[in-house]
Amino acid sequence: MSYAQFKDLVKEAVDEFRKIPKTATVRVVSHLDCDGICAVSLMIKALMEDHRVYALSIIQQLNLEVLHELAKEEHEYVIFTDLGSGVVDQIARVLVHKKVFVFDHHELASPAAYPNIVHVNPHRVGINGSKEISGAGVTYMFVKEYNPKLEPLAYLAIIGALGDIQDSEGFLPLNQEILKLAEIHGTMEVRKGLRFFGVHTRPIHKALEYCNDPFIPGVTGSESAAIQFLQDLNIPPKQGKEWRTFSDLTEDERKRLALHIIMRRHKEKLPDDVFGDIYVLPQETTYPQFKDAKEFSTVLNACGRLQKASVGIGACLNDPVFKKKAVTALLQYRREIVDALKWYRENQNTFIRGERYLIINAESNVLPTMIGTMASILAKSGELPEYTYILSMARSANKSTKVSLRIACMQAPEHVDLHGLIMRIVSRVGGESGGHANAAGAIIPTEFEQKFIEQAKAVLSQAALEEQIS
Numbered sequence: 411m412s413y414a415q416f417k418d419l420v421k422e423a424v425d426e427f428r429k430i431p432k433t434a435t436v437r438v439v440s441h442l443d444c445d446g447i448c449a450v451s452l453m454i455k456a457l458m459e460d461h462r463v464y465a466l467s468i469i470q471q472l473n474l475e476v477l478h479e480l481a482k483e484e485h486e487y488v489i490f491t492d493l494g495s496g497v498v499d500q501i502a503r504v505l506v507h508k509k510v511f512v513f514d515h516h517e518l519a520s521p522a523a524y525p526n527i528v529h530v531n532p533h534r535v536g537i538n539g540s541k542e543i544s545g546a547g548v549t550y551m552f553v554k555e556y557n558p559k560l561e562p563l564a565y566l567a568i569i570g571a572l573g574d575i576q577d578s579e580g581f582l583p584l585n586q587e588i589l590k591l592a593e594i595h596g597t598m599e600v601r602k603g604l605r606f607f608g609v610h611t612r613p614i615h616k617a618l619e620y621c622n623d624p625f626i627p628g629v630t631g632s633e634s635a636a637i638q639f640l641q642d643l644n645i646p647p648k649q650g651k652e653w654r655t656f657s658d659l660t661e662d663e664r665k666r667l668a669l670h671i672i673m674r675r676h677k678e679k680l681p682d683d684v685f686g687d688i689y690v691l692p693q694e695t696t697y698p699q700f701k702d703a704k705e706f707s708t709v710l711n712a713c714g715r716l717q718k719a720s721v722g723i724g725a726c727l728n729d730p731v732f733k734k735k736a737v738t739a740l741l742q743y744r745r746e747i748v749d750a751l752k753w754y755r756e757n758q759n760t761f762i763r764g765e766r767y768l769i770i771n772a773e774s775n776v777l778p779t780m781i782g783t784m785a786s787i788l789a790k791s792g793e794l795p796e797y798t799y800i801l802s803m804a805r806s807a808n809k810s811t812k813v814s815l816r817i818a819c820m821q822a823p824e825h826v827d828l829h830g831l832i833m834r835i836v837s838r839v840g841g842e843s844g845g846h847a848n849a850a851g852a853i854i855p856t857e858f859e860q861k862f863i864e865q866a867k868a869v870l871s872q873a874a875l876e877e878q879i880s
C-alpha cells in the first residue's frame with residue numbers, strides 16, 4: 411500500500427477538477443448516511459467558495475436506475491461522494507458522455523481505470539478504505555488540496571468516520587492524519603473520558619441502560635437496574651423535575667460512577683476499558699448535541715433516516731436554523747424508534763419464527779429507513795435467544811422492499827457473516843445487497859417478498875445448522 415500514491419490520486423483529481431468551467435452546473439450525488447452527509451457538505455463548501463452552481467441528490471443506493479436518470483440530465487459534470495466505487499463499471503458505461511468524479515472509500519467493483527471517471531478511492535492503491543478513512547475523509551483530502559482555506563473542516567471528516575464506526579479499534583493512519591489537522595486548527599479536541607453515549611444529551615440512567623460497549627453487568631439492558639445503580643451510588647438521577655445527563659454530574663459523582671462501573675466489570679477481560687477517546691468540538695456553542703462528535707454523527711444519521719438529509723447538511727455547514735431543525739429531527743427519530751418497537755410488541759403473532767431465526771415483515775407499518783435500527787435494537791435487547799438471526803423487512807414507496815439482517819448477541823462471534831448470508835438469499839430471488847459481517851441489508855422488488863421469505867427460511871435454517879456442526 412502507498413499513502414504517497416493515494417495523495418497522487420487526490421492531486422490528479424484536483425487538476426482535473428480545475429478544468430471544469432466555473433459556469434457549468436455541477437451534479438452532486440451522495441449517500442444518505444452520516445458519512446455521506448459529511449462528505450457532501452465538504453464538497454458543497456468547496457463549490458460555494460468557488461461560486462459554482464450545483465444540483466444535489468442524496469440517495470440510499472446508487473444503482474442502474476439512478477444512473478440512467480442521471481444520464482438523461484443535461485449536466486456534463488457529475489460528482490459522487492461516499493458512493494460510486496461499487497458500481498464504477500456501470501458508471502463508466504451509462505455515464506459515458508459525462509465527466510465523472512468519484513470520491514469514495516467502499517470496495518471497488520473493478521480496479522480498472524476508465525477514461526470518463528476520476529476515481530479517488532484508497533482501495534485503488536491497496537489501502538483498506540473501508541477501515542482507514544471515510545467517504546467524508548476522502549472528500550476532505552480532495553477539498554483541502556483544492557482549496558487550502560478549507561483545511562479546518564477536518565472535523566467533518568472525523569464525524570463521517572465516527573458515523574461509519576471507524577474508531578472501534580482506534581483510528582488508522584489516514585483518519586489519524588485528518589484528526590491531527592482538526593486538532594491543529596482547533597476544530598476538534600480529543601479528551602479522555604467515560605466512553606458512553608449520550609454524555610450531553612441522554613438522561614444518565616438511559617445512557618447506562620443502553621451502554622453495551624462498555625458492557626456493565628447487571629445494569630446494561632435494564633432501566634430499573636440503572637436507576638437502582640445510581641441510587642446505590644448516591645447519585646440522584648434527577649435535578650428537580652429534569653433528568654440529569656452525564657455532563658450534569660459533579661466531578662465527584664463522575665469519579666464514583668467510573669469506579670463502580672469498573673468494579674461491576676471485574677469479571678470482564680478489560681474491566682477498566684470504560685475510558686476512551688472522546689471527540690469534542692470546542693467551538694460549538696449552539697446545542698449540546700453538536701458538542702460531542704459521536705452525538706453529532708447520530709443527529710446526521712437521524713436526518714438521513716427521516717429523509718431530511720438537507721437539514722443535516724445545513725447543520726454541517728453551521729447554519730443555526732438547520733441546527734435547530736436537526737435537533738428536532740433527532741427527537742422525531744427517537745419517537746419513530748419507539749413507534750417501531752411498539753409495533754413490534756403488538757404484532758408478534760404475524761412474525762415467522764424458526765429454529766434460530768425470526769422474520770418480521772412490517773410491510774408499510776414501519777419506515778423502511780427504521781427497519782434496520784429496529785432489528786439492531788432487538789439484537790442487543792437480550793430478549794431473543796442468543797444467536798437468533800433477525801430478518802426485518804419494510805416497504806418503500808417505489809415498489810421495493812428494504813431488508814435488514816442482524817444477529818441477536820452482545821458481541822458477534824467471528825464466524826458470522828451476515829453480508830454473505832443476505833447475498834445468498836438475494837442471489838436466489840433478485841435484488842441488491844450490501845453491508846458487512848455484523849449488519850447487512852438488501853433492497854428487493856416488493857412483488858418478490860414471499861419468494862424472498864421462503865429462500866430466507868432455507869438459507870437461515872441451513873446456516874444455523876452448519877454452525878451447530880462446526
Ligand SMILES: [Mn+2]
Pocket residue numbers: 445446492515544545546574
Ligand atoms: Mn461511508
